[in-house]
Amino acid sequence: MEEKLSTHDFYYDLPKELIAQTPLEPRDSSRLMILNKKTGAVEHKHFYDVIEYLNPGDCLVLNDSRVLPARLYGVKEDTGAKVEFLLLTHRESDVWEVLTGPGKRAKPGTRFVFGDGLLHAEILEIIEGGNRLAQFHYEGNFYEILDQIGQMPLPHYITEELKDKERYQNVYSKEIGSAAAPTAGLHFTPELLERIREKGVKVAFVTLHVGLGTFRPVTVEKITEHKMHSEHYSISKETADAINETKRSGGRVIAVGTTSCRTLESIVQKEGCIRESSGWTDIFIYPGYTFRALDCLVTNFHLPESTLIMLVSALAGYEHTMKAYRTAVEEKYRFFSFGDAMLIQ
Known part of the structure:
Protein backbone atom coordinates (compact mmCIF):
# COMPACT_ATOMS: atom_id res chain seq x y z
CA MET A 1 0.00 0.00 0.00
CA GLU A 2 2.58 2.54 1.17
CA GLU A 3 4.72 2.29 -1.95
CA LYS A 4 1.75 3.12 -4.17
CA LEU A 5 0.62 6.22 -2.26
CA SER A 6 0.37 9.39 -4.32
CA THR A 7 0.33 13.01 -3.17
CA HIS A 8 -3.45 13.21 -3.55
CA ASP A 9 -3.88 10.30 -1.13
CA PHE A 10 -2.86 12.77 1.60
CA TYR A 11 -5.65 15.22 0.79
CA TYR A 12 -8.43 15.87 3.30
CA ASP A 13 -11.20 18.44 3.27
CA LEU A 14 -10.67 21.23 5.80
CA PRO A 15 -13.26 23.96 6.40
CA LYS A 16 -11.51 27.33 6.39
CA GLU A 17 -12.94 28.28 9.80
CA LEU A 18 -10.90 25.47 11.44
CA ILE A 19 -7.58 27.16 10.51
CA ALA A 20 -6.47 28.78 13.77
CA GLN A 21 -5.74 32.49 13.32
CA THR A 22 -4.61 33.31 16.85
CA PRO A 23 -2.89 31.34 19.62
CA LEU A 24 -4.87 30.28 22.69
CA GLU A 25 -4.13 31.53 26.19
CA PRO A 26 -2.68 29.95 28.21
CA ARG A 27 -0.46 28.03 25.80
CA ASP A 28 -1.24 24.60 27.25
CA SER A 29 -5.04 25.02 27.05
CA SER A 30 -5.20 23.83 23.44
CA ARG A 31 -6.70 20.43 22.71
CA LEU A 32 -4.62 17.26 22.43
CA MET A 33 -5.59 14.20 20.44
CA ILE A 34 -3.92 11.00 21.63
CA LEU A 35 -3.42 8.60 18.70
CA ASN A 36 -2.42 5.01 19.32
CA LYS A 37 -0.20 4.08 16.38
CA LYS A 38 -0.81 0.34 16.85
CA THR A 39 -4.62 0.38 17.03
CA GLY A 40 -5.59 3.77 15.58
CA ALA A 41 -7.68 4.51 18.69
CA VAL A 42 -8.00 8.18 19.63
CA GLU A 43 -8.66 10.04 22.88
CA HIS A 44 -9.54 13.72 23.25
CA LYS A 45 -7.69 15.65 25.95
CA HIS A 46 -6.15 19.07 26.62
CA PHE A 47 -2.47 19.74 26.13
CA TYR A 48 -1.80 20.09 29.88
CA ASP A 49 -2.86 16.40 30.13
CA VAL A 50 0.21 15.37 28.09
CA ILE A 51 2.07 14.74 31.36
CA GLU A 52 -0.23 11.75 32.02
CA TYR A 53 1.17 10.06 28.91
CA LEU A 54 4.84 10.62 29.76
CA ASN A 55 6.63 8.08 31.96
CA PRO A 56 9.61 8.47 34.29
CA GLY A 57 12.67 7.52 32.22
CA ASP A 58 11.23 8.89 28.95
CA CYS A 59 13.10 11.65 27.10
CA LEU A 60 11.27 14.60 25.57
CA VAL A 61 13.28 16.18 22.71
CA LEU A 62 12.52 19.81 21.80
CA ASN A 63 13.83 22.07 19.03
CA ASP A 64 15.23 25.25 20.65
CA SER A 65 15.53 27.22 17.39
CA ARG A 66 14.28 30.79 17.60
CA VAL A 67 12.41 32.53 14.78
CA LEU A 68 13.95 35.60 13.17
CA PRO A 69 11.60 38.57 12.71
CA ALA A 70 12.58 37.90 9.10
CA GLY A 150 11.32 43.09 11.38
CA GLN A 151 7.95 41.33 11.42
CA MET A 152 7.32 37.67 12.24
CA PRO A 153 7.11 35.60 9.02
CA LEU A 154 3.71 34.07 9.77
CA PRO A 155 2.48 31.43 7.30
CA HIS A 156 0.23 32.65 4.48
CA TYR A 157 -2.87 31.01 5.99
CA ILE A 158 -2.67 33.27 9.08
CA THR A 159 -4.24 36.57 8.07
CA GLU A 160 -4.74 38.15 11.49
CA GLU A 161 -2.01 40.37 12.91
CA LEU A 162 0.04 38.89 15.75
CA LYS A 163 -0.10 41.28 18.71
CA ASP A 164 2.78 39.75 20.66
CA LYS A 165 5.85 38.53 18.70
CA GLU A 166 6.72 36.09 21.50
CA ARG A 167 3.57 34.06 20.84
CA TYR A 168 5.24 32.77 17.64
CA GLN A 169 8.25 31.65 19.70
CA ASN A 170 8.56 28.63 21.98
CA VAL A 171 9.16 29.49 25.65
CA TYR A 172 12.48 27.59 25.45
CA SER A 173 13.61 29.06 22.08
CA LYS A 174 17.26 30.13 22.18
CA GLU A 175 19.23 29.65 18.95
CA ILE A 176 18.28 32.35 16.42
CA GLY A 177 17.92 31.17 12.83
CA SER A 178 14.46 29.91 11.81
CA ALA A 179 12.28 31.39 9.08
CA ALA A 180 9.23 29.71 10.68
CA ALA A 181 8.43 28.45 14.17
CA PRO A 182 8.69 24.78 15.15
CA THR A 183 5.06 25.09 16.20
CA ALA A 184 4.45 21.83 18.09
CA GLY A 185 6.38 23.40 20.98
CA LEU A 186 4.09 26.45 21.21
CA HIS A 187 1.84 24.48 23.60
CA PHE A 188 4.44 24.19 26.38
CA THR A 189 4.60 26.60 29.31
CA PRO A 190 7.61 26.85 31.69
CA GLU A 191 5.38 25.43 34.44
CA LEU A 192 4.34 22.39 32.39
CA LEU A 193 7.98 21.66 31.47
CA GLU A 194 8.92 21.90 35.15
CA ARG A 195 6.18 19.43 36.12
CA ILE A 196 7.37 17.07 33.36
CA ARG A 197 10.93 17.21 34.73
CA GLU A 198 9.67 16.63 38.28
CA LYS A 199 7.95 13.46 37.06
CA GLY A 200 11.36 12.05 36.08
CA VAL A 201 11.15 12.71 32.36
CA LYS A 202 14.37 13.99 30.75
CA VAL A 203 13.98 17.20 28.72
CA ALA A 204 16.62 17.59 26.00
CA PHE A 205 17.16 20.01 23.13
CA VAL A 206 18.26 19.83 19.49
CA THR A 207 18.48 22.74 17.06
CA LEU A 208 17.07 22.67 13.55
CA HIS A 209 16.59 26.00 11.81
CA VAL A 210 13.27 25.76 10.00
CA GLY A 211 13.26 26.92 6.39
CA LEU A 212 10.23 28.15 4.46
CA GLY A 213 10.48 24.95 2.43
CA THR A 214 8.42 23.51 5.30
CA PHE A 215 5.39 25.16 3.71
CA ARG A 216 6.32 24.32 0.13
CA PRO A 217 3.53 22.22 -1.41
CA VAL A 218 4.29 18.83 -2.93
CA THR A 219 3.66 19.42 -6.62
CA VAL A 220 4.57 15.97 -7.98
CA GLU A 221 2.04 13.15 -8.04
CA LYS A 222 4.57 10.46 -7.04
CA ILE A 223 5.77 11.43 -3.56
CA THR A 224 9.11 9.70 -4.14
CA GLU A 225 9.92 12.36 -6.77
CA HIS A 226 9.54 15.29 -4.33
CA LYS A 227 12.80 17.08 -3.49
CA MET A 228 13.14 18.29 0.08
CA HIS A 229 14.78 21.59 1.05
CA SER A 230 17.92 21.53 3.24
CA GLU A 231 17.95 22.76 6.83
CA HIS A 232 20.80 23.12 9.31
CA TYR A 233 20.76 21.08 12.54
CA SER A 234 22.98 20.49 15.56
CA ILE A 235 22.87 18.25 18.60
CA SER A 236 24.98 18.59 21.74
CA LYS A 237 26.83 15.82 23.57
CA GLU A 238 24.51 16.40 26.54
CA THR A 239 21.40 15.70 24.44
CA ALA A 240 22.99 12.72 22.67
CA ASP A 241 23.92 11.22 26.06
CA ALA A 242 20.38 11.77 27.42
CA ILE A 243 18.81 10.03 24.41
CA ASN A 244 21.24 7.10 24.48
CA GLU A 245 20.75 6.64 28.22
CA THR A 246 16.96 6.62 27.66
CA LYS A 247 17.30 3.94 24.97
CA ARG A 248 19.58 1.82 27.16
CA SER A 249 17.20 1.93 30.12
CA GLY A 250 14.11 1.08 28.05
CA GLY A 251 12.54 4.55 28.07
CA ARG A 252 10.85 6.18 25.09
CA VAL A 253 12.23 9.03 22.98
CA ILE A 254 9.42 11.50 22.31
CA ALA A 255 10.14 14.14 19.68
CA VAL A 256 8.27 17.42 19.90
CA GLY A 257 7.56 18.48 16.34
CA THR A 258 8.47 17.16 12.90
CA THR A 259 11.69 19.24 13.03
CA SER A 260 12.98 17.41 16.14
CA CYS A 261 11.92 14.14 14.53
CA ARG A 262 13.77 14.88 11.28
CA THR A 263 16.86 15.97 13.21
CA LEU A 264 17.08 12.74 15.22
CA GLU A 265 16.38 10.49 12.25
CA SER A 266 18.93 12.37 10.11
CA ILE A 267 21.62 11.94 12.75
CA VAL A 268 21.06 8.18 13.04
CA GLN A 269 21.05 7.90 9.23
CA LYS A 270 24.34 9.81 8.88
CA GLU A 271 26.21 8.77 12.02
CA GLY A 272 24.80 5.28 12.59
CA CYS A 273 23.82 6.32 16.13
CA ILE A 274 22.83 9.40 18.13
CA ARG A 275 25.94 11.45 18.85
CA GLU A 276 27.09 15.05 19.01
CA SER A 277 27.09 16.43 15.47
CA SER A 278 25.88 19.16 13.15
CA GLY A 279 25.20 19.48 9.44
CA TRP A 280 22.52 19.88 6.79
CA THR A 281 19.59 17.56 6.27
CA ASP A 282 17.07 17.10 3.49
CA ILE A 283 15.59 13.89 4.89
CA PHE A 284 12.11 13.09 3.55
CA ILE A 285 10.06 10.76 5.75
CA TYR A 286 6.95 9.14 4.26
CA PRO A 287 5.09 5.81 4.70
CA GLY A 288 7.43 2.84 4.43
CA TYR A 289 10.17 4.63 6.42
CA THR A 290 11.61 2.73 9.42
CA PHE A 291 12.13 4.96 12.46
CA ARG A 292 15.41 4.36 14.27
CA ALA A 293 15.58 7.20 16.79
CA LEU A 294 12.16 8.15 18.13
CA ASP A 295 9.26 6.21 19.56
CA CYS A 296 6.56 8.88 19.88
CA LEU A 297 5.78 12.30 18.42
CA VAL A 298 4.01 15.45 19.58
CA THR A 299 2.87 17.39 16.52
CA ASN A 300 0.23 19.83 15.26
CA PHE A 301 -2.32 19.15 12.51
CA HIS A 302 -0.73 19.73 9.11
CA LEU A 303 -1.74 20.93 5.66
CA PRO A 304 -3.32 18.47 3.22
CA GLU A 305 -0.81 16.92 0.78
CA SER A 306 2.17 18.28 2.77
CA THR A 307 5.42 16.47 3.56
CA LEU A 308 4.47 16.84 7.25
CA ILE A 309 1.26 14.81 7.05
CA MET A 310 3.31 12.22 5.13
CA LEU A 311 5.81 12.07 8.01
CA VAL A 312 2.97 11.60 10.52
CA SER A 313 1.56 8.80 8.35
CA ALA A 314 4.96 7.10 8.35
CA LEU A 315 4.85 6.87 12.14
CA ALA A 316 1.15 6.31 12.84
CA GLY A 317 0.25 4.43 9.64
CA TYR A 318 -1.56 5.91 6.66
CA GLU A 319 -5.07 4.66 7.48
CA HIS A 320 -4.82 5.60 11.16
CA THR A 321 -3.55 9.08 10.30
CA MET A 322 -6.20 9.94 7.72
CA LYS A 323 -8.96 8.64 9.99
CA ALA A 324 -7.59 10.70 12.89
CA TYR A 325 -7.59 13.81 10.67
CA ARG A 326 -11.19 13.19 9.60
CA THR A 327 -12.09 12.84 13.29
CA ALA A 328 -10.26 16.10 14.10
CA VAL A 329 -12.33 17.90 11.44
CA GLU A 330 -15.58 16.39 12.79
CA GLU A 331 -14.63 17.37 16.36
CA LYS A 332 -13.71 20.88 15.19
CA TYR A 333 -10.08 20.80 16.29
CA ARG A 334 -8.07 23.92 15.42
CA PHE A 335 -5.55 23.34 12.61
CA PHE A 336 -2.02 24.36 11.60
CA SER A 337 0.54 26.62 13.35
CA PHE A 338 -1.64 28.12 16.10
CA GLY A 339 -3.90 25.08 16.27
CA ASP A 340 -4.27 22.01 18.48
CA ALA A 341 -1.86 19.11 18.94
CA MET A 342 -1.62 15.36 18.59
CA LEU A 343 0.45 12.84 20.56
CA ILE A 344 1.27 9.73 18.54
CA GLN A 345 2.33 6.92 20.87
Missing part, protein backbone atom coordinates in the same frame (compact mmCIF):
# COMPACT_ATOMS: atom_id res chain seq x y z
CA ARG A 71 9.98 39.88 7.16
CA LEU A 72 11.29 43.33 6.24
CA TYR A 73 9.38 46.15 4.52
CA GLY A 74 11.46 48.79 2.78
CA VAL A 75 11.94 50.92 -0.31
CA LYS A 76 14.17 50.96 -3.37
CA GLU A 77 16.93 53.49 -2.73
CA ASP A 78 16.62 55.45 -6.00
CA THR A 79 12.85 55.38 -6.66
CA GLY A 80 11.22 54.83 -3.26
CA ALA A 81 9.22 51.88 -4.69
CA LYS A 82 8.05 49.54 -1.93
CA VAL A 83 9.68 46.14 -1.47
CA GLU A 84 9.37 43.20 0.90
CA PHE A 85 12.28 40.96 1.91
CA LEU A 86 12.06 37.61 3.67
CA LEU A 87 15.35 36.41 5.17
CA LEU A 88 15.77 32.69 4.48
CA THR A 89 19.32 31.51 5.17
CA HIS A 90 22.39 33.20 6.62
CA ARG A 91 25.19 32.48 4.13
CA GLU A 92 28.30 34.33 5.44
CA SER A 93 29.09 37.51 7.40
CA ASP A 94 26.32 39.93 6.29
CA VAL A 95 25.17 38.00 3.21
CA TRP A 96 21.72 36.37 3.35
CA GLU A 97 19.60 34.37 0.95
CA VAL A 98 16.34 36.30 0.67
CA LEU A 99 12.97 36.06 -1.01
CA THR A 100 11.94 39.40 -2.51
CA GLY A 101 8.61 40.81 -3.59
CA PRO A 102 8.10 42.05 -6.16
CA GLY A 103 11.10 40.17 -7.60
CA LYS A 104 11.53 42.38 -10.66
CA ARG A 105 12.65 45.25 -8.42
CA ALA A 106 15.50 43.21 -6.99
CA LYS A 107 18.04 42.98 -9.83
CA PRO A 108 21.76 42.55 -9.03
CA GLY A 109 23.26 45.88 -7.97
CA THR A 110 19.94 47.32 -6.75
CA ARG A 111 20.00 48.89 -3.28
CA PHE A 112 17.20 49.02 -0.71
CA VAL A 113 16.59 50.83 2.58
CA PHE A 114 14.71 49.49 5.61
CA GLY A 115 13.63 51.05 8.91
CA ASP A 116 14.28 54.66 7.82
CA GLY A 117 17.92 53.90 7.15
CA LEU A 118 18.69 51.52 10.05
CA LEU A 119 19.38 48.81 7.49
CA HIS A 120 20.62 48.92 3.88
CA ALA A 121 20.84 46.02 1.43
CA GLU A 122 22.34 45.43 -1.99
CA ILE A 123 21.37 42.52 -4.24
CA LEU A 124 24.49 40.53 -5.21
CA GLU A 125 22.99 37.86 -7.43
CA ILE A 126 19.91 35.88 -8.40
CA ILE A 127 20.26 32.21 -7.50
CA GLU A 128 18.48 29.01 -8.48
CA GLY A 129 14.75 29.16 -7.77
CA GLY A 130 14.64 32.96 -8.06
CA ASN A 131 15.83 33.77 -4.54
CA ARG A 132 18.44 36.52 -4.13
CA LEU A 133 21.71 36.88 -2.26
CA ALA A 134 21.71 40.23 -0.46
CA GLN A 135 24.55 42.02 1.35
CA PHE A 136 23.36 44.03 4.37
CA HIS A 137 24.96 47.20 5.76
CA TYR A 138 24.18 48.66 9.18
CA GLU A 139 25.65 50.04 12.38
CA GLY A 140 25.34 48.08 15.62
CA ASN A 141 23.90 44.60 16.07
CA PHE A 142 22.06 43.04 13.11
CA TYR A 143 19.71 40.94 15.26
CA GLU A 144 18.80 43.88 17.50
CA ILE A 145 17.92 45.91 14.39
CA LEU A 146 15.78 43.00 13.13
CA ASP A 147 13.97 42.90 16.49
CA GLN A 148 13.25 46.60 16.05
CA ILE A 149 12.04 46.69 12.44
